[in-house]
Amino acid sequence: MTVLSWDRYLAVCSPIKSIRMRRTTIACFVLLLCSSLAVILLLPVVMNATVVHVDVQTGSLIIGNQNDTLHLDQHNHQQHKHHHHHITQTKCIFEESNPTFMYYTFACGFLLPALLITYFYLNVIIRLHKSVANVHQHSFITKQRNANMRIRQVTKRIVAMILFYFFCWIPHWALNLLAHFELIVVSWSTLTLSSIFFAAHLLVCFNSAVNPILYALINRELRQQHTKALIKRCRSLSNATSTALDALIKHSHHLVECAGPLHCNFDATSGYENQQHTRKEKNNSLSSTTAVIPLCSFNNPTIAIEND
Template sequence: MTVLSWDRYLAVCSPINSMKVRTNSVAIGVLLSCSFLATLMLSPVLRESMVLKVNKLTGVRLYEDTNDLIESDKHGLTISKCIFDTTSPVFMLYTFFVGFLIPAMLISFFYLKVILTLRKSAENVRKQCHSNVSHDRLQKVTQRIVAVVLFYFFCWTPYWLLNILSQFNLIIVSWSTLTLSSIFFGAHILICFNSAANPMLYALINRELRQQHVKAMLKRRQSLHTATHNAMEFIEKHSQRFVIF
């Protein structure tokens, strides 16, 4: 999502210069880099996680060759649960900063720059054309961008807040505690919902941003064409004078 916001920032705020960067090969490279970085960051989880057997009613761990495991198996209460348990706050803090706080700040910055650029462009169009159409379109784009950013914070903040609180023992988390388990489950559901809804939310702003990008490109091309035409006339005029002389 940070890369998407950066891409939109380049498309709107620097449409000409960004053409060298916004290519298929660069996009593939960025995606591979993001995948590699995510795998590298989560390598402690991949290395230290383990699968335990627990009783799904009590949440108590069940050890091999014990009566508790036999009884739990007999009543169909045994389930497997993946556990990553670390007492060090370093992992939690660095994943919080790199996985949430810094991306959130970058997303907010990039979209704020996009809104300011579009607002300035709409102001210029309104002065030239004396029309409110550009202003109305700007309002729609702004509302949709703000909705995407707020939706991101709404879906991700509960998850990280709960993890930070549990890491520093501000809340005691036990899988057998129904209330906290339900809250954590709801926080994970919000993350999944965010990933599922993002394509639809981004589709709402894509059309408007694409139109703004095309307008900026046409404006730059028109300016370049005018400058080239004037330069050619200047050269031709002075060439004629040279021949007459």
């Protein structure tokens, strides 16, 4: 029960983490852990439980009668037997004088699971109501009404399951605690008290039998909420990504528009400077050329005069 409520809590409140944890290895590990804890809790019962013979008329235990034991071996398929004009009944009992066993069994078997189940399902209900509040802000009236109806149905089923759990387990533990502290005297000869203990034990078995049906009723609604939560998370991520891309594109366009005139002015200035530079280079080249003046004479060689 506690593990199932924890699974529902993860599915509704942490859907991404729930998907990551839904693996075969993790499921086998959780089942092995629960089985180990159950064996550890019931180990004192398995080690110290004894089979006794109870006198139905007086409620007293018949222990150590060899004739009675031989008679039981010969009629082991019969629940009741007659011996020495007494009606005896075979029972398996566990009597622990140490109160530590009762305390830790009550804490680990009822109190702690009840607190965890209540905590997990209360958080599930709170998260579902928050999701409905978000739907109210971004939907029409018809969608709001449908969401309210679904949340009310899921809330009623969850509350009914929690109350049913307490209803089935509180009588069992209340009677055991009262008998342990000797506030009531347990006697098999008292038909009323025996019937009450038997009914309390039947309630525990009935709770285990009905739990799959109750979980099947709310499982569909919780799966729908789980799917909606995943879709909402994916939409929020896509919206955030698209918003960031739009902002980046707008910012880049703005930078291009602002840098356009500067780029043009820079190109014009650089072109003008290049033209001036080429003109200066041409003038320098013309001024630095060698001027050759031939002085022709029949008797003298040619004389070259260089002007820098």
